[in-house]
């Protein structure tokens with residue numbers, strides 16, 4: 001999937017000025033559910049700048065924790 005990789009890389013570059021990627025944008029805009037962010041980060045891991053991976057990981061972990069606090073009774077298969 002070379003084409004996907006190119007699109008992802010471009011998105012990271014365009015939005016990456018301040019250590020942001022399209023996943024962070026989705027998280028900040030609340031357009032991504034936690035497991036969607038998780039799956040996207042999995043797919044984009046190779047295109048994610050090394051110095052952003054830890055930040056992204058923490059951001060997703062926080063998103064999952066927040067979601068679970070807000071939805072304590074829901075069960076989700078991640």
Ligand SMILES: [Zn+2]
Nearest residue numbers: 020021024056
């Ligand atoms: Zn990001």
